[in-house]
Amino acid sequence: MDAVVDMLRWLLEPGTWTGPRGVLARSVEHLWISLVPLVAAMAVAIPAGVLSGHYRRGQAVGALVTNVGRAVPSLALLVFGLLLSVRVLGLGFSFWPIVFALFFLALQPLFTNSYTAVREAEPALVEAARGQGLSEREVLLEVELPVASPVIMTAVRITAVQVVATAPLGALAAGGGLGRFIIDGFGQNDDGQMLGGVVLVAVFALLVEWSVTRLERRVIPRPLQGRTDASAVAAAGRAA
Amino acid sequence: MIELDRATKVFPGTAAPAVDALTLDVPAGEIVVLVGPSGCGKTTTLKMINRIVEPTGGTIRVDGVDVRRQEPHVLRRNIGYVIQQVGLFPHRTIARNIATVPRLLGWDADRTTARVDELMVTMGLDPDMGARYPSELSGGQRQRVGVARALAADPPVLLMDEPFGAVDPIVRGRLQGELLDLQARLRKTIVFVTHDIDEALRLGDRIAILNVGGRLEQYATPEEILREPATPFVEEFLGGERGLRRLALRTVGDLGDLGIGNCVQADATVEEAKRRAAESGERWIGILDGDRLRGWAWVSDLDGSRHAGDVDTTLFRVALSVDATLREAIDGLVRSRVGVAVVLGEDQRYEGMVTLDRLAQAIVS
Amino acid sequence: MTGLLAQASGGIRWSWITANLDDIWEATVEHLWLTGIAMVVGFAIAMVLSVAAIRYRRLYGPITATAGVIFTIPSFALFFVLAPFTGLTVLTAEIGLVLYTLLVLVRNTVAGLDGVPEDVKEAARGMGYTRNRLFLEIELPLAIPVIIAGLRIATVTTVGLVTITALITFGGLGRFIIDGLQQNLFVPKLVVGALGPTLLALALDGLLLLLQRAITPWSRRAAAL
Numbered sequence: 001m002d003a004v005v006d007m008l009r010w011l012l013e014p015g016t017w018t019g020p021r022g023v024l025a026r027s028v029e030h031l032w033i034s035l036v037p038l039v040a041a042m043a044v045a046i047p048a049g050v051l052s053g054h055y056r057r058g059q060a061v062g063a064l065v066t067n068v069g070r071a072v073p074s075l076a077l078l079v080f081g082l083l084l085s086v087r088v089l090g091l092g093f094s095f096w097p098i099v100f101a102l103f104f105l106a107l108q109p110l111f112t113n114s115y116t117a118v119r120e121a122e123p124a125l126v127e128a129a130r131g132q133g134l135s136e137r138e139v140l141l142e143v144e145l146p147v148a149s150p151v152i153m154t155a156v157r158i159t160a161v162q163v164v165a166t167a168p169l170g171a172l173a174a175g176g177g178l179g180r181f182i183i184d185g186f187g188q189n190d191d192g193q194m195l196g197g198v199v200l201v202a203v204f205a206l207l208v209e210w211s212v213t214r215l216e217r218r219v220i221p222r223p224l225q226g227r228t229d230a231s232a233v234a235a236a237g238r239a240a
Numbered sequence: 241m242i243e244l245d246r247a248t249k250v251f252p253g254t255a256a257p258a259v260d261a262l263t264l265d266v267p268a269g270e271i272v273v274l275v276g277p278s279g280c281g282k283t284t285t286l287k288m289i290n291r292i293v294e295p296t297g298g299t300i301r302v303d304g305v306d307v308r309r310q311e312p313h314v315l316r317r318n319i320g321y322v323i324q325q326v327g328l329f330p331h332r333t334i335a336r337n338i339a340t341v342p343r344l345l346g347w348d349a350d351r352t353t354a355r356v357d358e359l360m361v362t363m364g365l366d367p368d369m370g371a372r373y374p375s376e377l378s379g380g381q382r383q384r385v386g387v388a389r390a391l392a393a394d395p396p397v398l399l400m401d402e403p404f405g406a407v408d409p410i411v412r413g414r415l416q417g418e419l420l421d422l423q424a425r426l427r428k429t430i431v432f433v434t435h436d437i438d439e440a441l442r443l444g445d446r447i448a449i450l451n452v453g454g455r456l457e458q459y460a461t462p463e464e465i466l467r468e469p470a471t472p473f474v475e476e477f478l479g480g481e482r483g484l485r486r487l488a489l490r491t492v493g494d495l496g497d498l499g500i501g502n503c504v505q506a507d508a509t510v511e512e513a514k515r516r517a518a519e520s521g522e523r524w525i526g527i528l529d530g531d532r533l534r535g536w537a538w539v540s541d542l543d544g545s546r547h548a549g550d551v552d553t554t555l556f557r558v559a560l561s562v563d564a565t566l567r568e569a570i571d572g573l574v575r576s577r578v579g580v581a582v583v584l585g586e587d588q589r590y591e592g593m594v595t596l597d598r599l600a601q602a603i604v605s
Numbered sequence: 606m607t608g609l610l611a612q613a614s615g616g617i618r619w620s621w622i623t624a625n626l627d628d629i630w631e632a633t634v635e636h637l638w639l640t641g642i643a644m645v646v647g648f649a650i651a652m653v654l655s656v657a658a659i660r661y662r663r664l665y666g667p668i669t670a671t672a673g674v675i676f677t678i679p680s681f682a683l684f685f686v687l688a689p690f691t692g693l694t695v696l697t698a699e700i701g702l703v704l705y706t707l708l709v710l711v712r713n714t715v716a717g718l719d720g721v722p723e724d725v726k727e728a729a730r731g732m733g734y735t736r737n738r739l740f741l742e743i744e745l746p747l748a749i750p751v752i753i754a755g756l757r758i759a760t761v762t763t764v765g766l767v768t769i770t771a772l773i774t775f776g777g778l779g780r781f782i783i784d785g786l787q788q789n790l791f792v793p794k795l796v797v798g799a800l801g802p803t804l805l806a807l808a809l810d811g812l813l814l815l816l817q818r819a820i821t822p823w824s825r826r827a828a829a830l
Contacts, residue, residue, distance in 0.1 A: 003689035070758070071806035073765030074680065075782055076799030086790060169681060172786060182685055186772075191689040198682040292731055317733035327728025331746045331823045341732050373823045389732070399731075 006192025007199065016196070021180075023200060030177035030204060034164045037099045041106035041159075046152060049114025053148075054140050062115050069108025074166050077101040082173050098170025098177075102163045109162070113155035117148035149220045157212040164205045168197070178204060241268035241303060241429040242289060242397065248297030249284050249454070258284045259454030261298060268396075269427040273444035275434055276477070281454030282433045286399050289431065290319045302397060317341055320390030320398040320428075324405045326382045328374040334385055335360075335370035341393040359388040364418070380411040387419075391426075398430045404439070416442055437478060441466070441485060449474050462489050487566035487603065492583055494566075495602055498592025502580070503528050506549025513548040514539055524578055526593070527553050533582060533590040556582045562591060566602065569594050621793040629781075629797055636777035636805060639767045643699055644760055647706030654707070655714035656740075665715065672708035680705070681769045688773055698770035705766060706759040713755025717748030750824055753817040757810050764806040768798070778802050 010016055017023045052058040072080075081100030085091040121144045129143040168179025181197025184190070217225065246261040259281040266272045274282040287293035289300055291312045300307045307315055328337050335356050342352040360367055363384045374382060383403060390398055404412040416439065423430065434440055440447050441462045448459045451473055458470035466486040469475040478485070503526035504513045517525045517539045527534045527548055535553030545551055558572040559582045572581035573596055583591040622629070658665040675683070683701045691697040721744045729743050771779025781798030785791045 067810065068803075068807065071761050071765075071810060072803045073768040073779075073799070073806070075765070075768045075779060076803055079782055079785070079795045079799040082786075082790065083792065083795065087792070165680070165682070182682060186685060186688075194685055195689065198686050201682055290731055292727060312730075313733040313735045315733075316731055319731075321728065321731030323724060323728060323731070325722070325724035327722070327724035327726075327731075329725060329729070329743060329747075330722075331743075331821065340729075344733055344738075375823065386728075 003191040003195055006190075007195035008192075010190075010192035010196045011199070023178075023181075026176060026178050026180055027200075027204065030164070030167055030179075030201075033095065033098050033170055033175065033177050034102065034160070034167050034208075037102035038106055038160055038163050041103050041110055042156065045107045045110035046114045049111040050118050050140070050145065050148070050152075053115040053118030054136075054144060056119065062111070065108060066112045069104075069112075072104075074101070074105060074169060075172075077104050078169050078173060080104065093174040094176060097173045098167060098175045101169070102167060105166055106159050106163055109155055109159045110152075114148070114152050117151035117155075118144050121147045146221050147224065150216075150224050153212075153216040153220055157209060157216065160212050161205050161209050164208045165201060168201055242266035242431065243301045244285070244288075244298070245300070246298035247285065247288055247295050247300050249281070249288060249293060250296045256453055257296075259288070262450075262454050262456055263298075264448055264456065264459060266429060266431055267446075268429050270445040271423060271430040271432055271443055273432045273434060273440040273447045274450060275437055275440040275444075275447055276450035276457075277452065278435065279452050280450040281452075282435075282450050283401055285450070285454060286401055286431055286433045289397075289399055290316045290321060317344055317393065318395050318397070320393075320395045322383075322386050322390045322398070322400045322403045324402040326374075326386040326403075328382055328385060328389070330374050333371055333373060334365070334377070337374065337385060338370075338389045338392050340389055341395075345393055347393075355392060359391060362391075362422070363388045379407045380415065383407060383415060384418075387422075391428075396429060398428045400430060400432045402434055403432075405434070405436075412439075419443065438485075441489065449477060483603070484567055484570075487570065488568075490566045490602070491562065492560055492564050492566065492569055492594060493562040495594070495598065498583060498594065498598070500528075501593030501595075502526055503533070503590075503593070504548050505529075506534065506547065508548045510542045510545055510548060513542055522578070526556075526582075528590060531589045533584075536578065558582065559584050560594065561585070566599060569599060573599070617792045619793055621791075622797060629778075629801070632776075632778045632780065633801060633805065636764070636767055636779075636802065639695070639698065639702070639770065639777050640760065640763050640805075640809075643702035643706060643763050643767075644756070646699070647703040647710060647759065647763075648756065650703065651707055651710030651714055654711050655718065658711065658715050659718050669708070669712060669715075672704075672711055675704045675708065680766055681772065684770060684773050693773045695774050695776065698767070698774050698776070702763055702766055702770070706763060709755050709759045709762070710752075713758075714748065714752050717751030717755075718744055720751060721747045746821075749821050750817060753813055757813045760809050760813060761806045764802050764809060768802045778805070 015022070019025065049062075052062060078097065078101040081097040081102075081104070082093075084100050085096035086093060089096070118140075125143060125147065126139060129139045134142065167177050168182050170177055171179035171183035178197055178200045181193050181200065185192070185194030185197055242265070244262055244264040246263055247259060248257055248261050249259040250257045262281075262285060264272075264285075274285055276282050284293050288295045289302065289307065291307055295308070302315070302319070328334075329340070338356045338359055339352045342355055347355070356370065357367070360370060365381065365384055365388065369377070369381070374385070377385065383406075386403065390400075404415050407415065420443065432440075432443060444462055446459060446461055447465055449457045449465070451457050457477075458465055458474045460470075463486065465474065466478065466482050466489070469478060469482075502517060502520035502522050502524070504516050505528050513525045517523065523539050524536050525539055525542075525548065526536045529549075533556065534549070535555045537548075537551045537553050541551050542548065556576070556578075558576040560569055560572050562583060562585050564572075564583075569581055573579065573594065580593045580595050582593055585591045654668050658668050683704065684697060687697045687701055691700065725743065725747070726739065729739050734743065767777045768779035768782065771777055771783055775783070778798050778801040781794040781801070783798075785794035785798060788794070
């Protein structure tokens with residue numbers, strides 16, 4: 001239990017929190033290295049998933065993205081991000097390697113769930129919409145997308161938590177963020193700092209989950225709220 | 241065979257009983273249909289017999305033995321059970337599905353295989369089907385397999401819970417007919433649940449009409465129920481056209497000897513034919529060749545011939561079989577041009593004619 | 606793009622891979638062992654928990670909630686949390702790996718067993734199946750596709766996590782990544798450490814799929830219709 005006491009001592013020390021290497025500064029870094037890849041992946045994967053779900057095209061590509069995407073270990077993604085950033089694009093260490101890695105990490109769950117959510121929209125509903133004379137564009141934007149929004153938003157929430165929780169890996173590639181405490185604590189045999197880092201990352205992840213849940217209430221049409229849970233999304237991902 | 245004595249079921253957390261002190265005797269070898277609206281406890285009643293639902297009061301005896309005195313799984317192996325969704329085991333072939341109860345009872349492989357083959361034939365299933373899986377069958381075929389599976393160990397009692405509720409009307413009608421044929425040979429004691437009064441009237445030797453809460457409104461033969469509904473509830477549940485539906489319960493054969501009708505043999509003289517038509521009050525006459533009916537001709541066309549069979553005849557438009565119901569007979573009369581329906585027996589043999597008068601007599605009696 | 610790639614791959618000693626095939630093979634086998642142990646232990650525990658959760662419904666909530674909490678702990682953080690208590694050992698790695706498999710395996714096993722159609726169970730009971738036979742002969746076989754789906758996800762996840770456990774045990778293919786990072790981005794090692802587990806995960810995933818097809822012939826024929 002010494003480690004726990006050490007952790008509390010570390011957390012309670014004022015110096016832990018302030019300065020350019022303090023918790024507050026690292027939290028801002030953590031937010032950036034998570035938010036940039038998440039938003040970028042959403043911009044790519046959600047439209048791609050929604051469109052291929054609507055046109056029912058690209059099942060094979062979708063299945064490939066899903067299966068391979070799940071099989072690549074996060075550490076391998078970091079390696080890929082590193083090589084891309086340092087050797088191919090010459091963008092250097094610290095920021096970009098982990099951003100690339102997290103971007104690739106986020107693509108699969110966002111794509112798979114957007115695809116499945118639109119594809120599995122009630123066929124009768126879609127047919128009725130077409131029957132009322134809605135154009136393809138209107139069917140997609142006014143019927144399929146709102147109906148699919150609970151599943152997509154749940155995927156966003158789960159992906160966001162996953163991204164935030166994986167971001168500490170970046171510290172292995174000289175990145176910033178809360179992962180620094182874990183890696184540095186580990187390297188310096190400082191269990192207090194290491195455990196403290198883990199707790200901070202977990203708290204950060206919970207805050208992110210809470211924020212996205214608030215966002216969901218504004219994005220998802222009210223009657224459709226509360227109809228999806230994480231298991232439905234996981235099941236959807238499995239089915240694809 | 242099956243005796244329900246004040247059988248009661250109160251589900252936990254509900255105040256009103258689902259079935260309230262229901263007393264009912266099911267005689268051996270008969271089909272008893274439990275029918276009523278949703279919530280009338282018909283399915284609960286059925287499931288209490290094999291203890292899928294445990295009774296909370298009263299006693300139920302099968303073949304004189306209280307069902308609660310036996311282990312549920314032992315009791316159930318002696319009672320065939322067919323449900324609406326069939327519940328075939330998707331991971332087992334058709335043959336293996338039918339073999340379920342014999343295997344549970346520990347029959348040897350040869351006996352089991354022989355029994356499965358026999359049942360596939362009985363139920364009109366293609367022998368090749370044995371190696372297939374349930375997902376590869378149509379709804380009607382699955383239901384037949386379900387019945388075959390229930391009959392596998394030759395149980396004396398069969399419980400059927402809306403077995404034909406999920407198939408389309410044409411297949412349902414066919415399956416009902418097959419069940420009646422099967423029952424004519426096997427003489428099982430069958431309790432059959434349905435919400436369809438027409439199905440009940442067609443299949444039941446007796447019908448128990450239940451009201452909400454498992455109250456027995458009437459327990460009688462279909463004929464009795466239609467003739468004299470015991471309560472306003474029964475009357476309402478039966479719906480309209482009770483008279484016509486009673487006619488559906490009796491066949492043309494039930495009318496007895498129909499006589500030769502307005503017909504003469506082809507070798508009869510024209511005078512004879514005219515006299516017969518006059519007696520019948522008709523302007524036409526039917527012409528027979530022995531026990532075959534050739535057709536009919538106008539009496540006015542007979543003049544100038546010697547024998548009735550010398551003129552050209554027109555075929556009768558409507559022929560009924562002896563098995564046709566009286567309801568079908570009325571329909572035939574309405575469609576017939578000359579106001580009679582010809583009745584043909586086996587091998588198209590002429591059995592006589594049904595007229596509106598003859599039917600009216602039967603209806604009033 | 607090809608120009609860039611050529612430039613980026615210039616001067617890389619790919620020959621390291623062919624010169625160290627023995628090491629790579631050894632690490633692969635080790636990787637498989639670490640994965641296999643976690644899967645077998647995790648599966649055994651998951652089966653017990655699932656059956657308990659099915660028989661005693663009240664347990665289902667607490668079991669999945671606990672497993673869910675474990676699952677939300679950032680993956681590599683879990684190993685670091687355990688390290689101060691159980692040391693930098695294979696045991697630490699395996700405890701973490703097993704905990705990670707539990708949520709997916711329990712959730713899928715329970716879902717699989719719950720997904721057995723009610724009419725099938727009722728028909729079986731109505732024909733005189735005892736509770737144990739019903740479970741072994743009807744419910745379990747019918748749950749296999751969903752259970753194996755869970756096994757596939759858990760296996761793929763575990764192969765990836767074993768890569769991370771190299772940070773504390775220096776075992777499995779992940780050690781090439783750590784080496785490669787420390788040796789100023791030694792690319793051949795990084796590629797082996799990253800691609801190796803990916804291919805391994807895909808291979809195991811495929812094998813499990815084949816296994817499922819082999820032992821559930823009924824679902825394949827249904828799907829073919």
